[in-house]
Amino acid sequence: MATASGRFGQPGRPLRRSSFLVGFTGALGVLLAYTLYLGIRNASGILVLVVIALFLAVGLNPAVVRLRSWRVPHGLAVAVVVLTVVLLITGGLVALVPPVVTQTGEFVTQIPSYIEELRRNPTVNDLVERYDVMERVQAAANADTVGRALGGVLGGAQLIFGTLFRVLTVLVLTIYFLAYFDKLRDLAYALVPRSRRQRVSLIGDEILAKVGAYMVGALSIAVLAGVTTFVFALVVGLPYPFALAVVVAVTDLIPQIGATLGAVIVSLVGFATGLPAGIACVVFFLIYQQVENYLIYPKVMRRSVEVNEVAALLAALLGVALIGVVGALIAIPTVAALQLILREVVLPRQEAR
Numbered sequence: 001m002a003t004a005s006g007r008f009g010q011p012g013r014p015l016r017r018s019s020f021l022v023g024f025t026g027a028l029g030v031l032l033a034y035t036l037y038l039g040i041r042n043a044s045g046i047l048v049l050v051v052i053a054l055f056l057a058v059g060l061n062p063a064v065v066r067l068r069s070w071r072v073p074h075g076l077a078v079a080v081v082v083l084t085v086v087l088l089i090t091g092g093l094v095a096l097v098p099p100v101v102t103q104t105g106e107f108v109t110q111i112p113s114y115i116e117e118l119r120r121n122p123t124v125n126d127l128v129e130r131y132d133v134m135e136r137v138q139a140a141a142n143a144d145t146v147g148r149a150l151g152g153v154l155g156g157a158q159l160i161f162g163t164l165f166r167v168l169t170v171l172v173l174t175i176y177f178l179a180y181f182d183k184l185r186d187l188a189y190a191l192v193p194r195s196r197r198q199r200v201s202l203i204g205d206e207i208l209a210k211v212g213a214y215m216v217g218a219l220s221i222a223v224l225a226g227v228t229t230f231v232f233a234l235v236v237g238l239p240y241p242f243a244l245a246v247v248v249a250v251t252d253l254i255p256q257i258g259a260t261l262g263a264v265i266v267s268l269v270g271f272a273t274g275l276p277a278g279i280a281c282v283v284f285f286l287i288y289q290q291v292e293n294y295l296i297y298p299k300v301m302r303r304s305v306e307v308n309e310v311a312a313l314l315a316a317l318l319g320v321a322l323i324g325v326v327g328a329l330i331a332i333p334t335v336a337a338l339q340l341i342l343r344e345v346v347l348p349r350q351e352a353r
Contacts, residue, residue, distance in 0.1 A: 049166060053173030055330050058208055059215030060085070060174070061181050078178045086171070092246045099240040203344055210340070211333040217300045222252040225259070225292065229266065232284050236277050238269055253329065257316075259289055 040047065060081050067077035177184065185204070192200045226249030233241030244266050251262035263285035271278030315335045319327025 046169075049169050050173060051330070053170050053177055055211070055215075055333075056170070056174045057177035057181060058211045060178060060212075061208070062212040062216065064178060064181070075179070078175065081178065082171070082175055092250065095240075095243045095246045099243045203340065207337040207340060210336045214333045214336065218253055221292065221296060221300055222249045224296065225249055225252040225262070225288070228288060229262075232281075233266070236270070236280050238266070238273055238277060238281075240269075244269060259285075259292065263289065 063081045064074070064077045067080060068074060072080070185208075189197055189201045189204065226245040229248040230241050230245035233244050238244060247265055248259075248262035251258040251265070254261065263281075267278055267281040267285065270281035315331035316327075319329075319331035319334075321327070
């Protein structure tokens, strides 16, 4: 029997390990685990935003540290870094939105002329009469079709406002994570037992350094790809060269497939401009991607992250399958962190057995 414990009285006897108590405790554990699963599933959207904000904060923290080394106050350093990111995003939107709006307006303006050309085409008129196209169009234009169209418009508006909400949420969370980065890191290390805290902190700082170095390297490569594309577009005479450069820079941030996606988009614009311009785009990107893959990327990433190519490809595919493009973006630093833990923790432990 335990002795009295202060003003709360004397503790009672320990509960017997009856079958009912064990079963009841196990049922509570299962119920708690299922409740936790439901909570994570329902909050998956918010959790993805938190992961994005954490990744951005880890990647932007080296810039904050650099500004603080120049004796800039912490709050001002965070404000400068965040303002720079916002200005870059705004510049990209300013470069992309006007061409899209202009091209859409021109297409809408040309719709009557396109319809008139189709009406004058005898082959099209014959197909319209043969398959009763006009009657089918009129039959489809009923209340249900109008309702679905309105639903599509409302869905598009909901998508736009939802995207704006997510962007603002990520921005606010990134600011908070940057402002309290050191405190959050120290709190995470404080949760580790003291006997292992020093080793965990060293490994954790190395992982954070690798993530930040990867983000800086990826941004550098993307900016170089965008600048090179801008110069090439000016030389060839492609329309909206700055917008195309922004598209290439943004897509180049996506591992494995991003550079190819940007090349396809610019090449399509080139072929729409003219056959020689399209061929020049294809040749340019074939040469540039070889230079980037075998010369630029290894030199930039060699000192930051060393990830096996097969592991990077599998991680990017798995990340896309789990959380989309965001998963592809964080795949390589995640693999680098896992490799570091495997090399410094798991393998030495296995060798010691």
